[in-house]
Amino acid sequence: MIYDYMPVSTVDYPGKIATTVFISGCNFRCPYCHNSSIIVPKPARYSPEDILRYLARRKNLIDGVCITGGEPTLWKGLKSLMAQIKSSGFSVKLDTNGSRPDVLEDIIAKGLVDYIAMDVKAPLEGYRTFLTRVSDVEKVCISVDMIKAAGIDYEFRTTVHPKLLSIDDIKKIGSWLKGAKKYVLQGYRYSPDILDPEFCGREFCERAYLDKAKEAVDEYFEQVIIRE
Numbered sequence: 001m002i003y004d005y006m007p008v009s010t011v012d013y014p015g016k017i018a019t020t021v022f023i024s025g026c027n028f029r030c031p032y033c034h035n036s037s038i039i040v041p042k043p044a045r046y047s048p049e050d051i052l053r054y055l056a057r058r059k060n061l062i063d064g065v066c067i068t069g070g071e072p073t074l075w076k077g078l079k080s081l082m083a084q085i086k087s088s089g090f091s092v093k094l095d096t097n098g099s100r101p102d103v104l105e106d107i108i109a110k111g112l113v114d115y116i117a118m119d120v121k122a123p124l125e126g127y128r129t130f131l132t133r134v135s136d137v138e139k140v141c142i143s144v145d146m147i148k149a150a151g152i153d154y155e156f157r158t159t160v161h162p163k164l165l166s167i168d169d170i171k172k173i174g175s176w177l178k179g180a181k182k183y184v185l186q187g188y189r190y191s192p193d194i195l196d197p198e199f200c201g202r203e204f205c206e207r208a209y210l211d212k213a214k215e216a217v218d219e220y221f222e223q224v225i226i227r228e
């Protein structure tokens with residue numbers, strides 16, 4: 001269900017001016033989640049038609065649409081919304097936790113997505129902290145392989161803080177994702193809205209730690225980016 005949208009964003013879709021659409025409902029429980037208010041599905045506040053009407057009015061300004069959440073692949077209306085956005089002439093980026101590879105497969109096969117950003121939370125053995133269902137780990141693995149082979153633009157990204165992941169953990173993620181085009185290290189940022197403010201505390205991740213993390217994984221990827 002479409003809970004909200006940000007009319008103009010310059011940071012959610014690399015290289016594009018985008019509208020960001022928020023879908024409520026998520027099957028993960030990441031302690032650092034900044035969208036914790038929409039982890040539980042909420043009644044729709046906007047319809048797909050509302051979004052399409054807005055896009056039609058701003059066609060000269062907006063290049064693409066970023067669909068984020070929550071976890072958008074849990075929403076039944078996702079493919080139809082993506083198809084309508086694409087046929088209106090906009091690029092589509094999808095943010096996902098990778099837990100629904102069947103949905104990703106269909107979206108990729110139908111050419112409904114131009115860019116996928118998949119969160120990789122931890123090395124496989126550390127995923128338990130983020131999940132409500134342990135069986136989702138296998139699905140995350142399938143999604144990683146599928147996205148690497150899809151022939152579209154993509155990034156894998158990990159939120160970094162010393163209390164969340166050691167440098168060794170980050171190296172294990174690098175080794176798992178090896179050969180991927182783009183890997184993004186995002187520094188943890190505190191905000192009063194995050195799901196569990198006690199987990200990592202109020203200190204942002206320091207730049208020096210992100211630099212160390214980058215050094216540990218540079219060899220595995222074509223490009224490693226730090227986002228603070």
Ligand code: SF4
Pocket residue numbers: 026027028029030032033034035036039069070071097119
């Ligand atoms: S997967 Fe994303 S939306 Fe879901 S709990 Fe984690 S950070 Fe929040």
